[in-house]
Amino acid sequence: MIKLLGYFYEILKGSWITCRHFVVNMWFHTLWFLGIKTKRRGAVTIQYPEEKKEIAHRHRSLHRLMTREDGQPRCVACMLCMTVCPSECIYIEAAEDPDPEIQKYPKTFLIDLSRCCFCGFCVEACPEDALRMDTGKIELATLNREDLIYDLNRLIG
Amino acid sequence: MIVDWLIVLIKIILALIWFLTLTLYLTWVERKESAVIQDRIGANRAEILGLRILGLFQPLADAIKMIFKEDFVPPFANRFLHTLAPFLSFFFVAVTISAMPFGDNIRIAGREISLQIFDANVTLLFVLAMLSLAIYGIVLSGWASRNRYTLLGGMRGAAQLISYEVALGLSLIGIIMVFPSLRLQDIVYEQGKLLFGWLPKWGLFLQPLAFLIFLFAALAETKRVPFDLPEGESEIIGFFTEYGGLKWGMFMMTDFMEIIIVSCLLTTLFFGGWQVPWLGADGFHFPWGWDWLLPRWLVVLLQVAAFNLKVFFFCWFQVLVRWTYPRFRYDQVMDFGWKLLIPLSLFNIVATGIIMSVIR
Numbered sequence: 001m002i003k004l005l006g007y008f009y010e011i012l013k014g015s016w017i018t019c020r021h022f023v024v025n026m027w028f029h030t031l032w033f034l035g036i037k038t039k040r041r042g043a044v045t046i047q048y049p050e051e052k053k054e055i056a057h058r059h060r061s062l063h064r065l066m067t068r069e070d071g072q073p074r075c076v077a078c079m080l081c082m083t084v085c086p087s088e089c090i091y092i093e094a095a096e097d098p099d100p101e102i103q104k105y106p107k108t109f110l111i112d113l114s115r116c117c118f119c120g121f122c123v124e125a126c127p128e129d130a131l132r133m134d135t136g137k138i139e140l141a142t143l144n145r146e147d148l149i150y151d152l153n154r155l156i157g
Numbered sequence: 158m159i160v161d162w163l164i165v166l167i168k169i170i171l172a173l174i175w176f177l178t179l180t181l182y183l184t185w186v187e188r189k190e191s192a193v194i195q196d197r198i199g200a201n202r203a204e205i206l207g208l209r210i211l212g213l214f215q216p217l218a219d220a221i222k223m224i225f226k227e228d229f230v231p232p233f234a235n236r237f238l239h240t241l242a243p244f245l246s247f248f249f250v251a252v253t254i255s256a257m258p259f260g261d262n263i264r265i266a267g268r269e270i271s272l273q274i275f276d277a278n279v280t281l282l283f284v285l286a287m288l289s290l291a292i293y294g295i296v297l298s299g300w301a302s303r304n305r306y307t308l309l310g311g312m313r314g315a316a317q318l319i320s321y322e323v324a325l326g327l328s329l330i331g332i333i334m335v336f337p338s339l340r341l342q343d344i345v346y347e348q349g350k351l352l353f354g355w356l357p358k359w360g361l362f363l364q365p366l367a368f369l370i371f372l373f374a375a376l377a378e379t380k381r382v383p384f385d386l387p388e389g390e391s392e393i394i395g396f397f398t399e400y401g402g403l404k405w406g407m408f409m410m411t412d413f414m415e416i417i418i419v420s421c422l423l424t425t426l427f428f429g430g431w432q433v434p435w436l437g438a439d440g441f442h443f444p445w446g447w448d449w450l451l452p453r454w455l456v457v458l459l460q461v462a463a464f465n466l467k468v469f470f471f472c473w474f475q476v477l478v479r480w481t482y483p484r485f486r487y488d489q490v491m492d493f494g495w496k497l498l499i500p501l502s503l504f505n506i507v508a509t510g511i512i513m514s515v516i517r
Contacts, residue, residue, distance in 0.1 A: 004497075011482070018194045018481040025193045043198045 055136055060120045062137040063111055065155040066130050073156060074130035077104040081122035081131060089115035090122060109155060113140055113148040160268075168274045169255070176254045176417065181216040183413045183472060188215065190473065191480045219406075226402035231302060234399065238301035243400065243407035246294020250414045253287045256280040257421045258342045260431045260461040261438070264453075272431075272461065273342060280341045281333070284422065285326060288378060291411070292318045295380075295387060295396050298408070302399035310396035313487065314380065314387030320494040321377040321384075327502035328370035331509045332426050335363045345430030349437075355444035357434045360427035366505045368427045370498050375419040376478060377494065380412065383482040386490055420471035424464060431464040 029042035046053055055061070065073045077094035095107035123131050142148055185200075189212070192199025201212035208214075230239050255274035262271045277283065292315055299311015333339060336347040350358045361368050377384040388395035397408045424430060435443050436459060440450035451459075485493065 015477065015481050018477055021194050021196065022190065022477065025196060029193065042193065042196075044196050045198045047198070 060133040062135045077106045080125040084121045084125040087115045109152045180413045223406040234303045235301040242298035243404045249291040281339045299396035321374045324498035325374040328367045331364045331367040348429040349432045359429045379415045382479045420468045424467040431460040433463045
């Protein structure tokens with residue numbers, strides 16, 4: 001009998017919790033509905049396409065190639081990123097640069113985002129700080145796979 | 158004669174509009190209330206011409222979706238019975254609304270009109286009988302689908318509903334003893350009187366134990382989550398597994414209609430129906446001596462509003478219950494029904510009888 005009453009106590013406690021959530025959230029919803037902006041909101045949900053959450057400072061998103069002052073990519077086609085990439089999504093074709101200080105430049109630089117796992121190893125491997133993943137673009141979905149292969153122009157631009 | 162028929166027809170149409178609209182929007186209430194309980198927002202994207210209004214168009218979107226879905230009957234299923242089952246379970250629940258008293262009699266052009274479609278001496282029995290017949294829809298849908306899981310669901314549904322039907326009926330015996338009538342309108346009239354001169358003579362105060370038993374049994378009757386054995390989302394997926402589109406929608410509607418019917422019954426039997434505390438036929442008569450006279454039409458309006466308010470409250474309450482508790486196991490449901498509710502309701506009958514004979 002006492003065990004049974006204990007069950008009923010727990011049942012009442014459970015409904016007290018949900019009831020409290022309902023009343024408190026409803027109160028803040030009503031305030032916001034009436035145009036009174038309180039610090040707390042009725043729901044923790046973010047209405048995604050309209051409202052966006054700020055991306056963390058250390059995030060990894062779409063790659064970009066850094067450029068020198070003259071607009072050429074900083075990349076010297078050392079192939080380190082291509083070697084370190086665990087999903088083998090980077091393809092570089094090197095060509096000779098007339099400047100003896102630089103020696104090589106990438107003729108083609110392709111990143112296949114359909115394979116990329118956004119681990120960031122290429123950024124860490126780059127000795128020239130030519131590759132960064134800080135564009136903040138995270139909505140990369142497309143309707144066909146070819147659009148996911150980013151070439152030199154799209155990576156610089 | 159023809160006017161009588163016309164009045165009945167108008168009452169039926171009005172009651173059905175009230176009932177079906179409330180059913181439709183109960184789906185919205187369920188979504189929104191569960192969202193608010195869980196710190197979410199809930200469905201709010203259905204829009205017409207850029208208008209969203211808190212997702213109030215969601216039921217319409219759902220209805221359109223269900224209408225345009227394929228009407229599929231599984232091969233080897235009994236086509237006739239498979240189609241009949243949702244209509245049966247829908248009909249028997251929908252017809253019970255006819256017995257609910259929405260308000261006192263009103264007088265229009267010298268004609269007494271009761272705000273109840275079907276007024277007989279046995280309306281309470283009628284409601285119970287129709288709710289019991291709704292079991293046929295469940296068993297039939299489980300059986301006619303020719304699927305072992307749906308058969309299991311249908312059988313479980315029958316077992317659960319029959320067990321709780323006993324507790325439901327026995328708990329109401331106490332109410333019938335206290336308000337000696339089977340007419341719902343009479344029971345409501347009786348609840349308008351006062352106890353000790355100040356307390357409304359509601360079923361809740363006269364029969365608290367019966368109220369609790371009825372509440373649990375009625376929650377089990379609606380087949381929703383704490384007692385959702387027929388459906389059992391996590392194990393057998395239930396008696397309407399083989400249904401899709403609007404037929405499935407009818408089962409869903411039936412669920413929500415049962416919530417409203419249970420709310421109506423709770424209101425009518427235990428919370429004074431359309432009675433407002435201390436509101437007589439000509440206005441308020443407060444127990445501390447104040448009188449506040451009101452015109453007749455306002456009194457009736459207040460009473461109908463009170464009935465609606467109480468029904469809405471219990472709908473809200475049942476949705477809260479559904480989103481609070483985990484579900485019972487099969488043996489727990491059977492234990493709860495047969496070993497706790499039925500003995501308690503028998504005890505309630507005996508105790509009520511003793512107390513009534515002592516007082517009299």
